[in-house]
Amino acid sequence: MRHRKRQLRLPRGLSVIFAAREACSSKGALPKHEQSETALFAAGGTMGTLMQAFDWTASPLGPVSQWPSSFRTAVRLCLDSQFPIILFWGTDLIMLYNDSYCPIWGDKHPSTLGQPAARLWSKMWSIVGPMLHKVLDTGQTTWSHDLLLPVVHQGVAADHYFTFSYSPIRDDQGRIGGVFCPVTETTARVLSERRLECLRTEAEAERDRFTHTLESMSDRFLVFDRDWRIIFANTAAAQFMHHRLEDLLGKVYWEEFSVVLGTIIEREFRRAVAEQVTVRFEVYYAPWQSWAEARAYPLPEGGLAVFFLDITARKQTEQALAQHMTALHLANRDLHQFSYLSAHDLQEQVRTVAIYTQLLAHEHGPQLEGSARQYVERVVTASTHLSALLHDVLTYLALDQDTQEIVAVDSEKVWQEVLKNLQGKIIQSQASITHTPLPMVQADVSRFTLLLCQLVDNALKFHQPGTPPAIHVWAERLFEEWQFAVCDRGIGLAPDYAESIFGVGRRLYSQGQYPGTGMGLAICKKIIDQHGGRIWVDSTSGEGSTFYFTLPTFPLWQDI
Amino acid sequence: MSSPTTPPPIRIAVIEDNSDDLYILRKALEKAQVHFEIDHLDNGEAAVHYLLRQGPYANALPPDLIILDLNLPRINGVEVITRMRDDPTGKAIPFIVLSTSHAREDQQKMAELGAIRYLIKSSNLEDFLAVGETIREFLAADGHRETLGTSDDHIRS
Numbered sequence: 001m002r003h004r005k006r007q008l009r010l011p012r013g014l015s016v017i018f019a020a021r022e023a024c025s026s027k028g029a030l031p032k033h034e035q036s037e038t039a040l041f042a043a044g045g046t047m048g049t050l051m052q053a054f055d056w057t058a059s060p061l062g063p064v065s066q067w068p069s070s071f072r073t074a075v076r077l078c079l080d081s082q083f084p085i086i087l088f089w090g091t092d093l094i095m096l097y098n099d100s101y102c103p104i105w106g107d108k109h110p111s112t113l114g115q116p117a118a119r120l121w122s123k124m125w126s127i128v129g130p131m132l133h134k135v136l137d138t139g140q141t142t143w144s145h146d147l148l149l150p151v152v153h154q155g156v157a158a159d160h161y162f163t164f165s166y167s168p169i170r171d172d173q174g175r176i177g178g179v180f181c182p183v184t185e186t187t188a189r190v191l192s193e194r195r196l197e198c199l200r201t202e203a204e205a206e207r208d209r210f211t212h213t214l215e216s217m218s219d220r221f222l223v224f225d226r227d228w229r230i231i232f233a234n235t236a237a238a239q240f241m242h243h244r245l246e247d248l249l250g251k252v253y254w255e256e257f258s259v260v261l262g263t264i265i266e267r268e269f270r271r272a273v274a275e276q277v278t279v280r281f282e283v284y285y286a287p288w289q290s291w292a293e294a295r296a297y298p299l300p301e302g303g304l305a306v307f308f309l310d311i312t313a314r315k316q317t318e319q320a321l322a323q324h325m326t327a328l329h330l331a332n333r334d335l336h337q338f339s340y341l342s343a344h345d346l347q348e349q350v351r352t353v354a355i356y357t358q359l360l361a362h363e364h365g366p367q368l369e370g371s372a373r374q375y376v377e378r379v380v381t382a383s384t385h386l387s388a389l390l391h392d393v394l395t396y397l398a399l400d401q402d403t404q405e406i407v408a409v410d411s412e413k414v415w416q417e418v419l420k421n422l423q424g425k426i427i428q429s430q431a432s433i434t435h436t437p438l439p440m441v442q443a444d445v446s447r448f449t450l451l452l453c454q455l456v457d458n459a460l461k462f463h464q465p466g467t468p469p470a471i472h473v474w475a476e477r478l479f480e481e482w483q484f485a486v487c488d489r490g491i492g493l494a495p496d497y498a499e500s501i502f503g504v505g506r507r508l509y510s511q512g513q514y515p516g517t518g519m520g521l522a523i524c525k526k527i528i529d530q531h532g533g534r535i536w537v538d539s540t541s542g543e544g545s546t547f548y549f550t551l552p553t554f555p556l557w558q559d560i
Numbered sequence: 561m562s563s564p565t566t567p568p569p570i571r572i573a574v575i576e577d578n579s580d581d582l583y584i585l586r587k588a589l590e591k592a593q594v595h596f597e598i599d600h601l602d603n604g605e606a607a608v609h610y611l612l613r614q615g616p617y618a619n620a621l622p623p624d625l626i627i628l629d630l631n632l633p634r635i636n637g638v639e640v641i642t643r644m645r646d647d648p649t650g651k652a653i654p655f656i657v658l659s660t661s662h663a664r665e666d667q668q669k670m671a672e673l674g675a676i677r678y679l680i681k682s683s684n685l686e687d688f689l690a691v692g693e694t695i696r697e698f699l700a701a702d703g704h705r706e707t708l709g710t711s712d713d714h715i716r717s
Binding site for chain 2: 344347348350351352354355356358359362383384387388445446
């Protein structure tokens with residue numbers, strides 16, 4: 001008998017048996033009992049070889065020659081089968097198994113061969129033991145589906161699932177001698193089923209969340225298939241179409257909602273599908289007086305998904321705004337025309353009043369006496385003031401009405417213009433005016449001129465009594481802006497009024513003390529505001545004032 | 561009445577719709593001792609006919625100077641001057657603008673059209689009357705010296 005030399009993990013004692021057999025083989029023909037042994041385990045793979053070498057006489061099974069033939073048949077069937085099969089024999093449930101079963105033992109193989117089941121299956125014995133004994137006792141076959149068995153393979157434990165059956169093996173006398181157990185590993189299926197279940201649960205949860213969102217939103221959502229049947233709708237859509245949800249599904253949109261035929265809805269939906277483009281349009285539904293923005297998305301598998309967003313509120317706001325804008329525009333236009341008329345006609349009349357009262361005073365004043373002359377003088381003063389006030393108010397209003405034009409302006413040139421305009425007053429007051437070179441700035445020429453003129457005019461007016469005005473003007477470049485200053489050594493003002501004097505109609509002195517309209521600095525502030533700059537005053541009462549203003553180097557906006 | 565040696569008055573065409581302004585202008589000219597005769601046109605359309613010697617003005621004497629307001633009924637001052645300049649007979653007449661408008665665009669436009677001066681109507685009597693002086697200065701420079709400035713000028717309107 002020739003033993004194949006192989007690397008085997010053999011339990012202790014077997015090597016002794018091998019050696020004995022080796023010794024025997026050289027002696028000639030085998031004894032008879034050995035021949036049948038050989039045949040039983042021959043060509044049974046690794047397990048067959050191991051069984052061959054096993055000392056069965058030392059086990060409860062006894063020598064192989066004494067094994068019942070039904071058992072031996074079972075052993076042979078086991079060894080010949082490709083299915084994992086394990087046999088249990090005797091009350092001790094001694095285990096024999098084939099090659100296919102080996103992986104199920106994992107690291108326990110091959111030490112489990114010929115051993116009682118109870119000893120090797122300690123953890124699972126509480127489950128498996130009663131089942132095996134039941135077969136032994138009653139002969140009833142068991143069936144276990146997807147039983148979880150941990151298997152330790154090369155030190156690593158893993159969960160495996162098996163489907164198997166315990167059926168009785170009867171001995172030659174018909175009594176139940178052992179258990180026959182074919183096994184199928186079902187781990188792959190169990191795990192993939194479980195994964196699938198997880199995915200399904202997740203998908204359902206996802207879908208529920210989605211549906212919940214669609215349901216809870218007030219916007220209407222519909223999905224059509226390629227035949228324009230409604231395959232999905234949310235509650236809001238159903239309500240809008242005055243249907244119950246169940247009644248909508250499966251219906252053809254055009255038939256259920258024929259009012260949309262020939263409208264932009266039909267045109268755009270069909271276009272979306274025909275051209276496979278997303279469409280977006282606004283539509284008004286008269287019966288509910290509601291505006292909606294419809295968005296339709298063609299689906300790759302055919303059909304269309306549609307959202308109707310309710311934009312009624314937005315539309316109403318838009319329309320109200322448009323109405324207000326029109327009203328505002330008309331009012332503005334009327335105001336513009338009004339102020340133009342005011343500019344012309346009012347001023348004409350006021351000028352006439354002023355001139356004639358002056359003529360009256362001039363030509364007939366000397367003839368008047370006492371209160372008459374006084375009255376005439378008062379009227380002259382008042383009408384002159386009225387004229388000046390009207391002029392200033394209209395100048396202020398014109399700053400809003402007319403558009404300003406920001407261009408590059410040479411401040412030096414503007415300065416010369418200002419000096420020319422105020423020439424009479426400068427000469428009359430014997431003012432001394434100095435300045436440092438003034439820069440190129442971004443400004444509206446006429447407004448900038450007006451601004452500078454007003455500031456210098458103020459400086460000329462509010463000089464110390466008895467002292468000619470002394471005025472100095474300079475400019476310095478700060479970050480992103482030019483800062484101008486008009487400085488005088490006049491009467492100054494208390495810091496308490498530093499802000500309020502820029503208000504419309506604000507005066508610190510009565511008409512009798514210093515004539516003026518109270519509009520000068522308000523006009524300056526408006527001009528500066530429109531240029532995006534700042535204006536302020538630094539002053540000490542009795543010592544003079546410096547009026548500062550800034551002009552941004554890059555205009556913030558044009559054409560105000 | 562005028563003696564044979566008295567030179568004829570300076571003919572001034574005043575194109576002005578405001579009769580009060582006309583009154584003050586006369587006063588201004590009187591004060592400046594200008595010997596004048598005024599042809600008054602109170603709307604732009606009549607002014608154009610007058611300057612182009614049309615209709616009733618076909619045989620009228622041409623003016624030596626035009627005092628022009630800009631805001632006129634029917635045809636405005638700018639248009640009046642433009643039509644005058646476009647006509648060969650009207651071009652040579654000098655004109656002074658006397659207007660309420662401070663607008664820079666108006667001043668520039670009139671300068672382009674050849675205005676001798678651009679004067680703004682003041683609500684201050686003194687300033688308004690000073691217009692007379694300005695007109696007198698111009699006339700003197702323009703070769704009307706012998707017509708100006710004598711105490712026994714006759715003033716006719």
